[in-house]
Amino acid sequence: MSAWLYYVSECGYSCADLNLGCPSPTVTRRGRGSAMLQDPACLRSFLDRLFSNTLPAALSIKTRIGYESTEEWPVLADLFADYPFAHVTIHVRTTREQYTGAVHPEAFELALQKGIPHPVYNGDLRSLEDVRAFAARFPTAEAVMIGRGLLADPALARRIRGGKEAGKDELRNWYTALYEGWKDRFDRTIALGRIKKLMEWPSEGDIRRKRLLRRADGIESCISAVVGE
Numbered sequence: 001m002s003a004w005l006y007y008v009s010e011c012g013y014s015c016a017d018l019n020l021g022c023p024s025p026t027v028t029r030r031g032r033g034s035a036m037l038q039d040p041a042c043l044r045s046f047l048d049r050l051f052s053n054t055l056p057a058a059l060s061i062k063t064r065i066g067y068e069s070t071e072e073w074p075v076l077a078d079l080f081a082d083y084p085f086a087h088v089t090i091h092v093r094t095t096r097e098q099y100t101g102a103v104h105p106e107a108f109e110l111a112l113q114k115g116i117p118h119p120v121y122n123g124d125l126r127s128l129e130d131v132r133a134f135a136a137r138f139p140t141a142e143a144v145m146i147g148r149g150l151l152a153d154p155a156l157a158r159r160i161r162g163g164k165e166a167g168k169d170e171l172r173n174w175y176t177a178l179y180e181g182w183k184d185r186f187d188r189t190i191a192l193g194r195i196k197k198l199m200e201w202p203s204e205g206d207i208r209r210k211r212l213l214r215r216a217d218g219i220e221s222c223i224s225a226v227v228g229e
């Protein structure tokens, strides 16, 4: 049952993360990723068997707050509170909600109340203001995970620690490097679509910038739209 964890340990890792948050149909169709949230009894028996051994490495999980509905969260939260995870990253959306729409921060509140070990908040922390508002609402929270916010603003982690904003050159280099990486991996159209989606985050509320970005037909015009000349 835990043979794979020995392999993880032999590779030099001290912690493995079980991804119960992935909503991709290619994963959930096979009953993996967030599909495991659909059957809490089965998930409990999986975790019981896993933790019945002395594990060679720590285990953490990343989870959604339900598959179909947020109403599933109290049962799942009780379940996760029963195991000695190194940490539990909670993307405060259901699988059905994918990556968009309003997040459910009250689910994180429940995680704290239920005593889930070392809960890590995840979902839509886009800016320094968002992180500050989160910290004010949840002063006992130990950590957050930031995904797209960091891709959109490469200086976000630095700014959270009191550092300076990204300058124009830093932003230009960052977006260009991301675009080039995606272009090599996928193709130009997909890479441009991805970079535009990402750049929409800091452009939200700025209609002029959004319009310029929508019209942009290359990485240079995308960068000009968002960063300026």
Ligand SMILES: Cc1cc2nc3c(=O)[nH]c(=O)nc-3n(C[C@H](O)[C@H](O)[C@H](O)COP(=O)(O)O)c2cc1C
Residues within 6 Å of the ligand: 019, 021, 022, 062, 091, 099, 122, 123, 124, 125, 145, 146, 147, 148, 149
């Ligand atoms: C395009 C895309 C790909 C992602 N791929 C993964 C992945 O491979 N593994 C994972 O655990 N999460 C993945 N995520 C989810 C992020 O880790 C994160 O949970 C989600 O984006 C919410 O956080 P954010 O609002 O800070 O971006 C992905 C998200 C996006 C938008």
